[in-house]
Amino acid sequence: MAKKKEKVVDSGLDTIKSMVHQHSEFFDTLVELIPARFYLPDETERKWFPGLSKAQKARAKRKTTENLKKARRDRLDPEKSALTTLDLLKQKIEKEKKKLSNVVAEDDDESEEEADHKKAKSDSVTYEELRQRLHRKIDELKGGRGGSERPRSHEKRKKIVPNKRKREKTVEEEEDKAKLDVEEAAKDLTYGYVKIDDDEEHGKGSKKRRLSKSRELERALKLEAAKKDPEKGEVIAKKHSWQAATSRAAGIKVHDDPKLLKQSIHKEKKRQEKNAEKWKERVEGQQKVRVEKQQKRSGNIAERIEQNKQRKIAKREKKLMRPGFEGRKEGVINDGK
Amino acid sequence: MGRFKNNKKGRVNVKPIAKNNQANVDHVTGDKIPKSFVFSRTKLPGSVKQLQMDLRKLMLPYTALSLKEKKRNTLRDFLNVSGPMGVTHFLMLKKTASALSLRVARTPQGPTLTFKIHQYSLASDIAQSQTRPRCPPDLFKNPPLIVLSGFGTQELHLKLATIMFQNIFPAIDINTVKLSTCQRLVLLNYNKDTKLIDFRHYSIRLQPVGVSRKLRNFVQTHKAPDLRNLQDVSDFITKAGYGSESEGDEEAATVTLSSDLGRVNKGSTKSAVKLQEIGPRMTMQLVRVEEGLCSGGIIFSEDGNVDGKNKQDGDEEDDAAGEEESEEGEEGSEEDMDEDAED
Numbered sequence: 001m002a003k004k005k006e007k008v009v010d011s012g013l014d015t016i017k018s019m020v021h022q023h024s025e026f027f028d029t030l031v032e033l034i035p036a037r038f039y040l041p042d043e044t045e046r047k048w049f050p051g052l053s054k055a056q057k058a059r060a061k062r063k064t065t066e067n068l069k070k071a072r073r074d075r076l077d078p079e080k081s082a083l084t085t086l087d088l089l090k091q092k093i094e095k096e097k098k099k100l101s102n103v104v105a106e107d108d109d110e111s112e113e114e115a116d117h118k119k120a121k122s123d124s125v126t127y128e129e130l131r132q133r134l135h136r137k138i139d140e141l142k143g144g145r146g147g148s149e150r151p152r153s154h155e156k157r158k159k160i161v162p163n164k165r166k167r168e169k170t171v172e173e174e175e176d177k178a179k180l181d182v183e184e185a186a187k188d189l190t191y192g193y194v195k196i197d198d199d200e201e202h203g204k205g206s207k208k209r210r211l212s213k214s215r216e217l218e219r220a221l222k223l224e225a226a227k228k229d230p231e232k233g234e235v236i237a238k239k240h241s242w243q244a245a246t247s248r249a250a251g252i253k254v255h256d257d258p259k260l261l262k263q264s265i266h267k268e269k270k271r272q273e274k275n276a277e278k279w280k281e282r283v284e285g286q287q288k289v290r291v292e293k294q295q296k297r298s299g300n301i302a303e304r305i306e307q308n309k310q311r312k313i314a315k316r317e318k319k320l321m322r323p324g325f326e327g328r329k330e331g332v333i334n335d336g337k
Numbered sequence: 338m339g340r341f342k343n344n345k346k347g348r349v350n351v352k353p354i355a356k357n358n359q360a361n362v363d364h365v366t367g368d369k370i371p372k373s374f375v376f377s378r379t380k381l382p383g384s385v386k387q388l389q390m391d392l393r394k395l396m397l398p399y400t401a402l403s404l405k406e407k408k409r410n411t412l413r414d415f416l417n418v419s420g421p422m423g424v425t426h427f428l429m430l431k432k433t434a435s436a437l438s439l440r441v442a443r444t445p446q447g448p449t450l451t452f453k454i455h456q457y458s459l460a461s462d463i464a465q466s467q468t469r470p471r472c473p474p475d476l477f478k479n480p481p482l483i484v485l486s487g488f489g490t491q492e493l494h495l496k497l498a499t500i501m502f503q504n505i506f507p508a509i510d511i512n513t514v515k516l517s518t519c520q521r522l523v524l525l526n527y528n529k530d531t532k533l534i535d536f537r538h539y540s541i542r543l544q545p546v547g548v549s550r551k552l553r554n555f556v557q558t559h560k561a562p563d564l565r566n567l568q569d570v571s572d573f574i575t576k577a578g579y580g581s582e583s584e585g586d587e588e589a590a591t592v593t594l595s596s597d598l599g600r601v602n603k604g605s606t607k608s609a610v611k612l613q614e615i616g617p618r619m620t621m622q623l624v625r626v627e628e629g630l631c632s633g634g635i636i637f638s639e640d641g642n643v644d645g646k647n648k649q650d651g652d653e654e655d656d657a658a659g660e661e662e663s664e665e666g667e668e669g670s671e672e673d674m675d676e677d678a679e680d
Contacts, residue, residue, distance in 0.1 A: 257446075
């Protein structure tokens with residue numbers, strides 16, 4: 001029984017091995033079909049062609065063409081060994097194994113990472129260095145024009161994401177600070193004006209107490225005299241100027257300049273005089289017109305009376321102006337004794 | 338209004354091309370609506386010109402958006418035009434070799450605050466730096482709200498600055514204001530240590546709180562949601578969504594709306610107020626306060642309270658108008674030199 005079992009087990013193992021072998025062969029044929037260029041990652045250093053000068057570019061171009069030619073010749077050369085994808089893959093795996101063993105032997109993981117880092121850095125130094133140089137030049141050119149602090153377009157693209165640990169700490173600190181600031185600020189806030197019905201804004205509702213201009217002039221002169229006063233003049237002057245500025249800023253008109261007041265009084269007087277003159281002229285004109293009209297009217301009436309009379313006479317005359325008749329009856333011949 | 342002819346010396350007048358039929362007096366509150374001009378008397382380099390344009394857009398709708406100024410126009414011309422048009426504030430940018438300054442002045446004879454701009458960023462740069470810049474079409478149809486922080490009520494020049502800024506934008510009447518008109522916000526923050534004022538401009542957005550992002554997006558933009566991975570439509574609605582990532586921090590920033598706003602935010606539910614920055618960003622320092630419009634005595638100067646050395650008497654003011662300006666110019670340059678020495 002054991003033998004049978006062993007046989008079965010052995011044959012089982014054998015079948016598994018053969019199956020694995022078959023599968024592996026299948027995959028190997030597949031891999032060989034793919035050219036190595038596409039299957040294996042390219043580990044060569046890439047030169048950053050746009051950053052090189054003309055001469056360097058020409059040199060690099062020549063090198064690449066030479067490399068291409070050499071590779072083509074090697075590929076078609078029957079004597080040289082043709083490395084298939086599979087062989088290259090095997091080489092790669094061996095290399096990695098060696099590296100791992102080295103690493104384990106030295107017991108130093110970081111050296112490899114550093115090595116990789118340095119490699120990456122040396123790759124990107126060309127990029128970074130050139131880019132920084134460009135930005136420095138741009139900033140120099142733009143440095144002369146001051147003022148705006150706008151985020152420059154190239155600076156915008158550099159979104160340096162800080163380490164997560166650092167970010168969390170700073171965010172917490174900022175939050176605490178912000179809370180304190182908010183509390184402080186909330187104590188001292190002033191808003192724009194809000195009009196409520198019952199209240200009235202300072203001094204604007206006092207239109208009734210408007211002094212006449214002459215009174216205001218007196219007040220202004222008094223104020224000026226007070227300012228010139230040697231002892232308290234300074235204080236009064238300062239206080240008044242601040243008060244005036246505050247009320248002017250609030251929209252209240254402050255009349256404190258005697259010169260301007262005099263001017264406006266003068267103007268008002270002139271205006272009144274002019275108005276009085278205009279009124280007089282108007283009244284005179286009206287009178288004149290009235291008188292004229294009256295005269296014309298009486299003239300017309302008189303004319304009409306005259307005309308009426310004449311018409312009546314003419315009518316009577318017409319009655320007696322018969323043809324063959326001499327007119328009015330002059331009486332009998334015998335009557336006039 | 339017809340054309341304004343400045344009769345003196347045949348000087349050409351400023352022709353503001355703003356053909357606005359705006360009321361001078363607010364129909365609701367009965368107050369005068371403050372209007373502004375943003376301009377500069379000197380030639381400005383390219384980015385500062387853009388800053389000027391950004392400031393003009395900020396002050397919309399009560400400003401002249403396409404104000405054209407010629408070299409010959411002086412401040413006098415602007416003053417003459419501002420009277421009939423009801424313009425109350427001037428914002429003047431000036432770029433000299435040493436500094437870029439912004440002067441905010443009240444028109445008839447109001448005080449002038451001079452700010453030195455240390456740094457600025459343009460609106461277009463800010464939009465570029467954001468992943469989703471937002472500009473709804475009617476963003477500039479209503480005036481912005483203003484918030485001032487850190488100014489305090491002690492120092493006189495700061496108090497003056499608060500009053501000045503509060504009066505540049507019209508007041509809002511609580512009874513009649515519509516929530517949909519409050520879309521922008523201007524924030525000024527004063528830093529006591531460095532004495533710098535930060536100027537920021539945000540757009541306000543309300544989002545309902547406690548709704549998963551999927552539902553919110555679906556209701557706002559009517560795009561058909563992606564139901565590939567779900568068994569049933571009910572999963573889409575009931576699945577616990579994440580909400581917003583920063584929702585926990587914004588407990589304080591939620592408000593309870595009194596009325597509906599748009600389709601999404603319903604009245605008497607909680608909504609979160611989200612601010613997204615638009616518009617220019619500036620860091621400035623209050624350098625000088627003058628009594629008149631770019632004239633008159635200096636009542637506050639530089640950082641320390643170096644008070645009006647140059648205060649002239651009222652009689653001398655009219656004779657020496659030119660002299661005064663030149664004197665002030667000298668003083669200004671002296672101050673600039675001092676500042677440079679300090680720097």
